[in-house]
Ligand code: PEP
């Protein structure tokens with residue numbers, strides 16, 4: 457990036473017709489906060505907490521997690537911090553878990569993320585306690601990964617309420633208005649997004665997994681990497697459905713999958729109505745630049761037309777043609 461682009465990255469990203477688009481960053485370690493801010497991120501849209509668990513032989517306890525979250529929240533100085541609860545399993549393993557999680561034949565379809573947490577309640581509750589306690593110090597949002605339907609969401613929220621009651625009893629402070637959201641990354645969650653929307657404060661679409669599960673393409677298998685198509689019409693329709701379901705009850709819809717950081721896809725995503733994007737810190741200045749290039753109305757038209765193509769290749773060709781003048 458040039459100095460000029462970096463300087464602009466610290467300004468809000470407004471469209472030509474005056475709509476502000478919030479651009480946040482994804483991160484994996486507390487140490488990244490400095491660089492995230494230097495690239496102009498306005499929030500942390502996804503704090504993947506797995507790193508705290510996979511690099512060691514035991515699990516971190518509540519106090520250790522709290523220290524970590526406190527550091528992040530304090531350094532963000534009032535900007536929103538979305539902490540995702542543990543997403544272990546799938547392609548995210550802890551070395552000492554061999555023999556349990558790693559023994560699965562299909563780990564991506566196995567005891568992963570929220571499923572693992574609902575089974576290991578003590579571990580889940582320790583993390584929730586730490587997140588809640590950190591929320592007393594700034595603007596924390598909680599996010600549950602891999603939610604597949606309302607039953608599972610309510611089960612997770614019940615554990616959260618138990619933890620809140622415990623903190624209340626002990627007189628420990630937390631943000632009573634803390635926002636609770638979910639990642640929409642399982643196709644079943646898309647199908648029942650209207651039902652899920654009634655129980656959360658926001659949605660965040662996780663396209664990395666949503667593409668994997670809906671197109672049946674292992675996200676880390678190089679043999680099928682060419683079939684991993686973010687612009688597949690099925691993926692675009694799912695995004696549209698989630699946005700409409702969220703907006704129908706007035707909750708914002710974000711995207712935190714890798715797809716959100718592709719500058720040539722950003723106008724399409726905004727045209728589909730996404731409210732926030734959370735991307736790798738490095739992509740933040742680029743995404744903000746793209747937002748400033750055009751107006752919301754142009755995006756809406758672009759998205760509408762893009763949805764009419766039957767193949768990912770045609771969608772890609774169409775948006776590349778439209779953006780050629782700009783990017
Ligand atoms: C996703 O699935 O799109 C996502 C952001 O989460 P992760 O890559 O950590 O699974």
Ligand code: MG
Pocket residue numbers: 601641662664665
């Ligand atoms: Mg995911």
